[in-house]
Amino acid sequence: MNDMRRIERATDMKETKISARHVNVHYGDTHAIKDVSVEIQDKTVTAFIGPSGCGKSTFLRCINRMNDTIDIARIDGDIRIDGEDIYDPKVDPVQLRAKVGMVFQKPNPFPKSIFDNVAYGPRIHGLARTKAELDEIVEKSLRRAAIWDEVKDRLQQPGTGLSGGQQQRLCIARAVATEPEVLLMDEPCSALDPIATAQVEELIDELKQNYSVVIVTHSMQQAARVSQKTAFFHLGTLVEYGETGDIFTKPEDSRTESYITGRIG
Amino acid sequence: MTDMTASPAEAPRRNGSLLTADDRTRRRNAAERRFRVYGMIAVGLAVLALVFLLTSIIRNGAGAFMQTYITLEVALPEDKLDKSGTRDIEELKKATTFTYSPLIKDALEAKIAEEGIEIEGLSKEGDLISKEAAAQLRNFVLANPEVIGTTREFEFLASGRIDGYYKGRVTMATAELDGNISPEQLMLADALKEAGALETRFNWAFITAPDASENRPEASGLGVAILGSFYMMLIVLVLALPIGVAASIYLEEFAPKNRFTDLIEVNISNLAAVPSIVFGILGLAIFINFAGLPQSAPIVGGLVLTLMTLPTIIIATRASLKAVPPSIREAALGVGASKMQTVFHHVLPLAAPGILTGTIIGLAQALGETAPLLLIGMVAFVREYPAAPPEGFFDPASALPVQVYNWTTRSDPAFVERASGAIIVLLVFLLIMNTLAIILRRRFERRW
Ligand SMILES: Nc1ncnc2c1ncn2[C@@H]1O[C@H](COP(=O)(O)OP(=O)(O)O)[C@@H](O)[C@H]1O
C-alpha cells in the first residue's frame, strides 16, 4: 500500500492522463496481466520495465486497444483517458488510436515515400484541408522527430531506404503527425545502435513537453535516463510504481531490487 | 547423410592440421558433390524433356502455318448461275455448290490446256482443289452478284493431300497407295507450281478461319476456338479475380478464426485438388440442366472455369496476404487507420504482385483446361463466329484445347499437323501470359 500513497503524492503535482484500474488480460488460458492499476501522468515519461514476458507490451497495447486485433485476447477492468472509459462500447478504437499514438519495437515505415509515411495519418483523419497545410504538418512532425534536416531533400524517396535509427525517428514523426495526446513506445530503441538510441532518447525528452509518453524498455539505464516515473512488472503483476529515482535507488519490493541488481530477468 | 550415420566411435581428431581435410570433412564434401550431381541430372532431364517436346510439336505443327493455294481464272456464266437474269439474291441462292464445282473444274482444265501440261494417266484433276473452293466461290458471287457473266481470278485452297505434298507429309510413294491422291495428280501440282499457278505461303486463315469438316483439313482454322477461349478468359477474369480476392481478404483479414472458417479453409484447399472433370459435371448439372443456359456457350465454359480457378486465386491471394509483414498492419492501425483502410491502403498494394501472378497462373491453367469443357458441349463442331460480347457469350463457340482434342480424333493425317499447330498457338498464349505475370511482378514488387 506504500506505492498507492506514492501515486497520490505524485498526482498532486501533475494531472492524471491515463488511469487504469484492475486491468486483467487473458490470451486464451494465459493470464498475461493480473489486476494492474496504475495512474499515468500528463507531460511525463513513464517507463515500464520488467523481465521479458511479464506483460509490459500487453499492458501498453491495452492503452490504445491494439489488443483488439488479437482474437484470443480478453481484457477486463477499466482504463480511462482524461476520465473517459476507452473500452466503452461507444468508443471507436480507430478514433482512440488517433489520440494515442504508438511506436513499435522494430521500425516499421510503410513502403512508401518519406512524405507519404508522415502524411498518411493526417490524410485519413482529415487534419489538412490543403496541400500546403499537409506540407506544414509533415515538416512540423519531421522536425519534432529531429529528422527533418536529414530527409528534407529526399521526401519523395522511400522511407524504407533510411537507416534503422532514421526509420525509427520517421515512425515517431508519423505517430506525432496525427497530434496524439499520448505516445506509447514499445522498446523503441531495441533495434538501434547507441548513437541512434541517444537521438531517440533526446527526442523522447523533448516530446514530454507536449505528450504523455509511455515507454517500454528492457534497458534499466534507459529507463533511468529518460523517465520520471517507472513501473516494474513481474509475471503479469505491477510490482512497484513510483518516481524513477526512488525505484532505482531505494526499491521497496525485493523483486524490484533483484531485477535492477540483475538477479532476475 | 553420411556424417549422420558415422558412429561416435570414430569421432574426429580435433587437433589435426587444417591443411589436410579429415575424414569427416572429406565425406561431407563428397556427399555435397554427389547431391549437386543429382540436382544437375534432374535439371538436365527436365530440360531435355522440354526440348524434345517443343521440337516435336514445332516440327509437327509449323506446317499448319503454311498453306498451298492454287490461282485460277474462273468464268462465271450467267446462264448457269442466274437463269432468271434478275440478280435477285433469292434466285442466286438456288445455285448450289454443285453448280459451282464444275466451273472450277473447267477453269483448272483450261489452265492445264493453256500451259500445255500433259501427264499420262491423269484423272480426277479436280481433286487438286479443296472441296471448300465451291463454297468459297458461291459465297463470293452471292456477296458480289455483279461479277456474274465475267471471268475473274480466284485463289483456291489446294486439297489437303496436295498441301501435304509440299510439306513432306505426302510423297509419290504414299500417293501410290492412297485412294485420295495419285502420283499423276502430284505431278500436275508440280507442273502448276512451275507455271506459277500454285504456291505455298503463310496461312493467316489458320488463326482466323473457323473449323472445317472432316474432309477439308486445309480449310480449318482456329478463329472460333481463339474467340471462344478469349471470351471464357474474360469471364473468368471478371468473375474469379474479384470474388477470389474478396473472399481471401475476408478470410485472411476479417473472419474470426473458428471451426467454421477452418472448415471453409480446408474445403478451399480440397477444391483446388478436385479433378477438373468434376467441375465439368457440376457445370453440366447446374448451369445447363438447372439454370438452362445454352450448351457449348462461352458463358457456361467461363463459369465452370471460374469455379475451377477460384481456389487457385484464393490460395495465391491468401499466401501473398500472409506474406505481408504484420508490422505493416500494426503501423497502419497504430496511426488510427481502420481495418479496411489498413487492408486497402497498405496490405493489398503489397500483396498485389502475388495476387496478379496467382491470377495469371490460374487463367493460364483455365486456358489449357479441356476436360470440363467436353462435358458442357464445347466440343461441338462450330462454324459460326460468336457475336460480340455480351450476346456472344451465349453463342456456341469452341475453345483452343478442345479444338486440339477435336482435331486429334479426326482420321485425316493433315489434322495431326493442325492439332500441333493449335498447340503452338496455345503455348504462345501461355507464354505471353506467363511473361506478363513476370513483368507485372517485377513492376509492382516493393521491398520493405
Ligand atoms: N498474441 C499473443 N497471443 C498469446 N499470448 C501472448 C500474445 N502476446 C503475448 N502473449 C503472452 O503474454 C505474456 C506477456 O507478453 P508480453 O506482453 O509480450 O511481454 P513483454 O512485452 O513484457 O515481454 C507472455 O506470456 C506471452 O507469451
Ligand SMILES: [Mg+2]
Ligand atoms: Mg514486449
